[in-house]
Amino acid sequence: MASTTFAAPPRPRPRRLDRSRLAGLALVAPSLLYLTVFVFIPVVKAITTSFTVRDRDNAGNYSYRVGTDNYRAIFETETLRDNVIFTVLIAVISVAIVFALAYSIALALRFGKGPAVRFLSRIYVIPLFIPSVIASYAMITFLANHGFVDGLLQRVGFPDESFPRIVFDWKGIVITQVWLSLPFMTVLLSSVLLEISDTLVESARDVGASSWQIFRHIVLPLSAPGALIGITFMFLGVVGGFTVPYLLGPNAPQMLGVSMVYYMTNYFEPYVASTQAVVIFLLSLVAAIYYVRQQFKREVR
Amino acid sequence: MNGLAFWLRRAVPVVVALVVAAACGGGTPTGGSSPSAGSSATAKDTELTFYSGGDTNVQDLHEKQVIPGFQSSSGVKVTFTFLEHGTGAQGIYDRLKAQRDAGKQQWDIDLWEADTGYYTRPDDLFLTISDKDIPNLAKVPKAELDFVNNKAVPYRGSSVVVAYNSDKIANPPQTFDELISWIKANPGKFAYNEPSTGGSGDAFVIAMIYKYSDYSKYNGKPFSADNEKDWDQAFAALRDLAPSLYQKGVYPKGNAGTLDLLNRGEISMGTVWSDQATQALAGGTLPKTIKLTQINPALNGGAAYIGVPKGSTHKQAAFAYLNYLLDPNQQKLIVQGAMAGYPGIDWQYMPADARSRFAGADKEFRYWPGGTYGSDMQRLWHEKVAAAK
Amino acid sequence: MAAGARALPGVSLTWAIDDPRMRRLILRLFVAGLAVFIGIPLLTLVLWSFAGEWFWPNVIPTQWTIRWYEQVFENPRVVNAMVLSFTIAPVVTVLTALIAIPAGYAFARLNVPFRRVLLLLFLIPNAFPRIGLYVSLAVLYYQINLIDTYWGVVFLHMIGTLVYMTWITTATFRSIDPHLEEAARDAGASPLRAFWSVVFPLALPGIIVASLFSFLASLDEAQGTLIVGTPHFITMPVLMYTLISSFERPVAAVFSVLLSLPSLVLLVAAQRYLRSEYVAAGLGRV
Structure with missing residues (x-):
């Protein structure tokens, strides 16, 4: 059942089509209503907030006006600009590593056999079931300097202070993001790989193709569209994330999710915070539009 | 421990904060949950609503130690609500302000423990407190009361x-x-x-x-x-x-x-x-x-304060609780218990054995x-x- | 598939993956490494939960105790948080399913007008940073009296679950042959009956996977709940934040273990659906 896709039937029967359009709208309506109240209205509010500029006089009194100063601040204030760049970099690195690992797991699950593969299929999903707060916390106790790993290494003779800084560093964010996102990406890639027929792979092998050639010329191209969708979704998750970079990240630069919360709760600058939210949104929107286009291409296919 | 401010600073994910106020632009039309009170301030108060926040030890201090003693000695029933992490402090403040803006006479909170900054905001939502209402307030160092314009009572400190x-x-x-x-x-x-x-x-x-x-x-x-x-x-x-x-x-x-x-x-x-x-x-x-x-x-460091909202429905009970809390016997719980805090009242009113626990309690202090x-x-x-x- | 795979000498880059023994070795090493990477951090938490005293440089605790467990179970907040989390998650899952399954069906089978725009709109909850969204939502909650209410928390959790559920069910319905439904209709079944007795059973694995994700997402949500649920609706992960930030490390570890247990039970129960074609049905063509 997994190998065929049945697209929405474009029937050339005008009356039924109209009914179908109406029914379609009716079925989507509850979700749409929900999203309007709980997502779209707050989003519009946040966007309006981002154009509110607050000025402060010498005595600490505030005045408000409409303007684009907050946006300018994000690209002109060095720390804020660095945060944007840092966020994108971390997202790209995390996604790349997860992708490589998840692809390897998915390949092993799809084409491998034996007890090791069965074991693999049981363990790779575990992080999916661990709340991100706990995962971050576990990683801190595990990877901190003078943490669990450092302790073991020193036991076997590594000198003190030779352990690299992972916690409170970009490495900590990346490792924990990888840990957390691995199952999702693997599940996704596995299902994509399932669609590649055994016959195709075997016939390639029959004409003498090596494993690498099969991977390079058959598996990779066929799984690319699905893979790109997984990448998009993970990118969205990492760019907007808070828990992991807050608990494991460096003091500076900060990922935008963290910076936004600081601006809101600590610096009492909700306007700048909203602006950061909108910037993340715009970054993500590029990925989202790409995702939708990809989806349509697949349907056409 | 600086009450909620301390927690707000400590717990970044707490977000409501100013945003709510800023985005609402003032009069939030929420009425809050309607006051549980049928009783008025003039009648003998039999109940009291107390909102607090902070660490577990703060919760335990009130919930397990002070409140049971107060309830049995005064006959007033205390409804205690604890805000984890001091979350939603701004929310509680907005709730009070909304009730004032709506012209309500009886608000639904009688005591609130929060960041000192809230008590002195220009909205002026808190009663000015004096030792006429709370006799034990005379034992509190004056500077700590001046710091909040007598709008709240410092009852414990930590540094x-x-x-x-x-x-x-x-x-x-x-x-x-x-x-x-x-x-x-x-x-x-x-x-x-x-x-x-x-x-x-x-x-x-x-x-x-x-x-x-x-x-x-x-x-x-x-x-x-x-x-x-x-x-x-x-x-x-x-x-x-x-x-x-x-x-x-x-x-x-x-x-x-x-x-x-x-x-x-x-x-x-x-x-x-x-x-x-x-x-x-x-x-x-x-x-x-x-x-x-x-x-x-x-x-x-700083003292933790409790304030009485101006519209408190049970002012007398609120004052009685604060007076009880500032009694040296209760203050001892703060110093000696798991709280490990400083008393709100001057050290001279404290038993000698309570003093020995702290290093540097006598050092010059700057707010x-x-x-x-x-x-x-x-x-x-x-x-x-x-x-x- | 391993049969006939023989490496040509000199193809340096690929000889390893073409030699079955070498391939097995690489696979085993890979699986072992992964098991360590996934498992050991969680095991350190288990160690911490039993640690009476554990100071650097000891690799394992120097004193063992179960007093942290006692402390956690004696603490009514913990029990309350657990009860709350497990009463919210199923409600969120059911409500999400009720509105997302029809939408998923419509996207898969019917000619929904403005489909492309709608699909993009359905992605906004994922594209807009959650924190920003929650804070904006909190403002709205004050206005419509949903702040610090049970339903306020439920509706907030649905933001995350709705998208997944819609997306997964769309893919699931699309993988079911429409002719089956038409055949049922031709045999005289009403549209609802045709859906219920033909399409739904086939889509069940996908729906179960989607529900599972929703349930887990609800159990995991801390940020938004912290904002709109306090002080009366403290769920497990919100409490966890508190414990981490107040340096009750062993207590936090105990709590982590307890918080992970139900999820892991769910994992074992869901193994059947998380493997093979079910997942493909659920997540494959997204």
Whole structure:
């Protein structure tokens, strides 16, 4: 059942089509209503907030006006600009590593056999079931300097202070993001790989193709569209994330999710915070539009 | 422990904060949940609604110790609501303000323990308290009442102290300057946490600010942006200190972050909340070799306050509770119990044995006005110290 | 598939993966490494939960105790948080399913007008940073009296679950042959009956996977709940934040273990659906 896709039937029967359009709208309506109240209205509010500029006089009194100063601040204030760049970099690195690992797991699950593969299929999903707060916390106790790993290494003779800084560093964010996102990406890639027929792979092998050639010329191209969708979704998750970079990240630069919360709760600058939210949104929107286009291409296919 | 402010700083994910107020632009039309009260303030109060927040120990102090005693002695039933992390403090404030704006006579909260900044906001939502209403208030140091314009009652305090590994350090620093010299002489062995994430980190930064910007400019004076110009020197000094700090300038997250580094032996000295560290020592999560000491002038800590909203439905009961709380017998619970705090009343009214528990309780103390200064300090610290290249 | 795979000498880059023994070795090493990476961090938490005293440089605790467990179970907040989390998650899952399954069906089978725009709109909850969204939502909650209410928390959790559920069910319905439904209709079944007795059973694995994700997402949500649920609706992960930030490390570890247990039970129960074609049906063509 997994190998065929049945697209929405474009029937050339005008009356039924109209009914179908109406029914379609009716079925989507509850979700749409929900999203309007709980997502779209707050989003519009946040966007309006981002154009509110607050000025402060010498005595600490505030005045408000409409303007684009907050946006300018994000690209002109060095720390804020660095945060944007840092966020994108971390997202790209995390996604790349997860992708490589998840692809390897998915390949092993799809084409491998034996007890090791069965074991693999049981363990790779575990992080999916661990709340991100706990995962971050576990990683801190595990990877901190003078943490669990450092302790073991020193036991076997590594000198003190030779352990690299992972916690409170970009490495900590990346490792924990990888840990957390691995199952999702693997599940996704596995299902994509399932669609590649055994016959195709075997016939390639029959004409003498090596494993690498099969991977390079058959598996990779066929799984690319699905893979790109997984990448998009993970990118969205990492760019907007808070828990992991807050608990494991460096003091500076900060990922935008963290910076936004600081601006809101600590610096009492909700306007700048909203602006950061909108910037993340715009970054993500590029990925989202790409995702939708990809989806349509697949349907056409 | 500076009540909710402390928690707000400690717990970054707490977001409601100003945003709510700012985006609502004033009159939030929420009525809150309607007052549970049928009784009026003139009749004998038989119930009381108390909102508080903070650490578990604060909850335990009220819920397990003070409230049961108060209920049995006064016959007033206390409904106690605890705000985890001090979350939603702004929400509670908005709730009070909304009831005032809606012209309600009887509000649904009688006592509120929160960040000191809330009591003195221009909205003026809190009763001015005097020792006519609360006789035990006469035992409270006057400066602490002046600090909030008599709008709230300080009932416990805790301070930020220097925690050090006594195995490695025989003579801990006595002043801030000595502390700085120690840090420079022992690179990598000291940490203070990121100010935005916990008050024990703020205390260190504030001490540096007061080194370059005179305390008299802040004590009881209104906000002036000019004072912040002095801060550049303080931030420059902090930045210069970075290479001598833990991992050449890694600032742990939260008050717990510093304790964590002490636990793992990563650092030999750090600034911590006295109550948290005392509890950690008692609970075995900090090794016994860790000792606490206070420098002079003391690192900035602060008192926790409780205020009575102007529309309180049960004012008499609220006053009675505060009076009960300031009784030396109850204050002893704060000092001796798991709370490990300072009393709200002057030490002279406390039994002698209660005093011995604390190092440096007698040191000179300076307030930090917080508010706009506080948020600016945290932002500027990030820009000029953490992110500086 | 391994049969006939023989490496040509000199193809340096690929000889390893073409030699079955070498391939097995690489696979085993890979699986072992992964098991360590995934498992050991969680095991350190288990160690911490039993640690009476554990100071650097000891690799394992020097004193063992179960007093942290006692402390956690004696604490009514913990029990309350657990009860709350497990009463919210199923409600969120059911409500999400009720509105997402029809939408998923419509996207898969019917000619929904403005489909492309709608699909993009359905992605906004994922594209807009959650924190920003929650804070904005909190403002709205004050206005419509949903702040610090049970339903306020439920509706907030649905933001995350709705997208997944819609997306997964769309893919699931699309993988079912429409002719089956038409055949049922031709045999005289009403549209609802045709859906219920033909399409729904076939889509069940996908729906179960989607529900599972929703349930887990609800259990995991801390940020938004912290903002709109306090002080009366403290769920497990919100409490966890508190414990981490107040340096009750062993207590936090105990709590982590307890918080992970139900999820892991769910994992074992859901193994059947998380493997093979079910997942493909659920997540494959997204």
